[in-house]
Amino acid sequence: MKQSSTKTSLALILPLLAAIIAVSPLAIDMYLPGMPEITEYFSTKMPLVQNSLSIYLLGYAVGLLVFGPMADKYSRRRLVMIGLLGFIMTTLALTIAQNIEQFIALRFLQAFISSAATVVVPGIIRQLYGKDTAKGLSYVSMIMMLAPMIAPSIGSILLLDSWQMIFYVLAGYAGIVLVCSYCYLPDVKTVKSSASYSVIKRYKIVFSNRAARFDLLSIMLISLAFFSYITAIPFVYLTVFEVSEFEFSWLFGLNVFGLMVAHFINTRLVGRMGSRRMLRCGVVLSVLAGTSLLLANIFSLSLIFYVLAILPLMGSLSMISVNADALILQEFAEHAGTATAVNGTLRFGIGALAGPILAVFYDGSALPFALLMVVPVYLVLICQLLQSKQHKVAA
Known part of the structure; x- marks a missing residue:
C-alpha cells in the first residue's frame, strides 16, 4: 500500500x-x-x-x-x-x-x-x-x-x-x-533486517535493552495499580461506601470516561511535547492523585474525596502507560511484535498478583486498595528518575 x-x-x-x-x-x-x-x-x-x-x-x-x-x-x-x-x-x-x-x-x-x-x-x-x-x-x-x-x-x-x-x-x-x-x-510490512533472528534471540534483544528497561518496569507497576483498581473497586464502592448498583455503574463509567479524556489530551499534546515529557507529566499527576487517595483513607474522608482522587489517578495511569508503550516500540523497530509480547505478558503477569495481594492484606477497609494503587506509583517515580539519570550518563 x-x-x-x-x-x-x-x-x-x-x-x-x-x-x-x-x-x-x-x-x-x-x-x-x-x-x-x-x-x-x-x-x-x-x-x-x-x-x-x-x-x-x-x-x-x-x-x-x-x-x-x-x-x-x-x-x-x-x-x-x-x-x-x-x-x-x-x-x-x-x-x-x-x-x-x-x-x-x-x-x-x-x-x-x-x-x-x-x-x-x-x-x-x-x-x-x-x-x-x-x-x-x-x-x-x-x-x-x-x-x-x-x-x-x-x-x-x-x-x-x-x-x-x-x-x-x-x-x-x-x-x-x-x-x-x-x-x-x-x-x-515488517521492518526488514539483514540478520535472521530466532525466537530466543528476539526475546534476548528486548530484555537486554537498557534504554527500555525502566519503561518496561514502569508499565509493569502501572498494570499492578490498574488491576488493583479493577479487582477492588466493586468492594470499595459497593461494600465500604454502600452505594447502589446504579451508582456503582455510574462511578465506574465516570472513571472509564476519565481514561478516554486522558488519551484525548495525550493526542493533542504529545506531538509538541514528546512521549517522554508526557510520561513524566503523567507520573507527577499520579503521585499527587495517589497521595490524595491515601490521605482520604488515613483521615476517613467521604466518598466524594475518593472519587476526586481516583478520577485523575486513573487518567494519569493511562497517560503513563500509553507513552511508555510508545517509547518501548520506538526502541525496537525490527522487533515490535516481540516487544509487544514481552510488554503484554509482563502486564498480565504482574496484574494477576493484584487479587492475591489484596486478599492477604484484606482488613475490611479501603486502605489495602489505596496502598496497592499508591505504592506502584511511587515506584514508577523512582524508575523514571533512574531512567533520567541513566540517559544523562549515556549522553
Whole structure:
C-alpha cells in the first residue's frame, strides 16, 4: 500500500485497529453478568466459572509469547485474519460446551488464538505513525475504551435470551471485524533486517535493552495499580461506601470516561511535547492523585474525596502507560511484535498478583486498595528518575 494511500486511510484504519483490540475486552467483560446462569447451566460452583476468566488471561499471555515473534517475521495482516477466524470458531464452540471443563479449555483456546490478531496492532501503529506512535496509540485506546464501558450492559441485555447469546453476538462482532480487516486493513510490512533472528534471540534483544528497561518496569507497576483498581473497586464502592448498583455503574463509567479524556489530551499534546515529557507529566499527576487517595483513607474522608482522587489517578495511569508503550516500540523497530509480547505478558503477569495481594492484606477497609494503587506509583517515580539519570550518563 502506498504511503499517500495509508495517510488518507488513517481515519478508517485507526477505528479498525481499535475494533481488533476490543475483541479481548469484550470477551472478558460481556459474559461477567452471565456467570451465575453459566454456573447453574453446568451444575457447578461459581469459583470454577470465575476461574474461566483467569484461564482466559493465562491463554492470552501465552498467545502473546507465541505470536509476538511471529509478528516480526510474517505478514501482520495474515495474523489478524488467523486470530479473528480462530476466535470466531472457539467462541461458537463455547455455546455447545457440555461441561465446565470444556468451557474453561475453550476459553483458554479462545484467548490464545485471539492474541494473534491483537499482538500486531501496536507494531502497525508504530509503522504508520513513526515518531508520533504515542498519538496513534492514544487514538486507538480512546476508541477501544468504549468496549469495557458498555460490555457488561450488553451482556445483561443479552441474558434476557440466554448466556449462549452473549457468545453468538461476540462471534458476530468478530465476524464483522474480520470482513472489515480483509477489505480495508493494509498489509503493513515488517521492518526488514539483514540478520535472521530466532525466537530466543528476539526475546534476548528486548530484555537486554537498557534504554527500555525502566519503561518496561514502569508499565509493569502501572498494570499492578490498574488491576488493583479493577479487582477492588466493586468492594470499595459497593461494600465500604454502600452505594447502589446504579451508582456503582455510574462511578465506574465516570472513571472509564476519565481514561478516554486522558488519551484525548495525550493526542493533542504529545506531538509538541514528546512521549517522554508526557510520561513524566503523567507520573507527577499520579503521585499527587495517589497521595490524595491515601490521605482520604488515613483521615476517613467521604466518598466524594475518593472519587476526586481516583478520577485523575486513573487518567494519569493511562497517560503513563500509553507513552511508555510508545517509547518501548520506538526502541525496537525490527522487533515490535516481540516487544509487544514481552510488554503484554509482563502486564498480565504482574496484574494477576493484584487479587492475591489484596486478599492477604484484606482488613475490611479501603486502605489495602489505596496502598496497592499508591505504592506502584511511587515506584514508577523512582524508575523514571533512574531512567533520567541513566540517559544523562549515556549522553
